[in-house]
Amino acid sequence: MTAKQRKVQNAGWYRFNIGALECTTIWDGYIHHGYEGLFPNADPAELARLKQEYRLPKGEFFPMDLNPVVVNTGDRLILIDAGMGRTSQLFGDTMGHTVDNMRASGIEPDEIDMVLMTHLHPDHSFGLIHPDGTAVYRNADLYVTKADWEEWTDEASLKRNDFRAPWTEGTLAAVAPYRDRVKLFDPGDTILPVVSTMSGAGHSLGQCAYIFESEGEKVVFTGDVAHHAVFDPIHPEWFFHNDYDSDPQMGADAKAAIFARVVDENIRYHGYHFPYPGIGDLERVADGTYRFHGDAVTPRLGYSVD
């Protein structure tokens, strides 16, 4: 007898609760990302040691997941970041699954009331539109920090000879159908009674983290404050990619500040680029550095030992 191999994985969505909030990670795909240049001020021997100790992919590349999240507050459906979508293969062809996975999770894009952007880089913003340029989230307001809006919708960048030209061109197209419902704010502002914000500026000038609180439990959606679940917690002082960080030192300082607050206030941590589904807990160890413990994916929902 022969048995046909299916060659497909289960749908990329995963649900978890924070108090009365129902959160759903919606996997957009992954970037086939090189280690080369990833942490430009890292000691290469230390990076190699950690690759071995944590059994990370041994070669030159690793998969960097993209994990947008939908939060159902009871009266609103809020999407945090929109994935890479299918308008561009600037970062490869391994992304663009957000809409399919959202539908598989039981959520229709038309039901989304608000989209909160951590920042406007391609792998977060390009998924706001379909390949024909129309809005994916036709009924949603779009929340962006003023600083990120200024940095990444600046038409002067279109004339540059670096990555900022195509990134800005794509972001201008992605936000175009939302222009009459863009809500600009400053990091630190409160979006809703259950949603506060905190600056994570550095990776982009307006990078923002969103803290949701319900029934005494908190979670922070950090976007690109950190990119790797092993390297960043152990070495918060490492910069991410000098080319792509608007201000690498500012980004490292913001990362350290957010890690400290997360531990001090017992906040659950979500890393957009951490391994799917990106939710877990940070621990501070004796030397003052951190470790990330990602939740194990399970079909159980809402189990509590309390």
Ligand SMILES: [Zn+2]
């Ligand atoms: Zn990113």
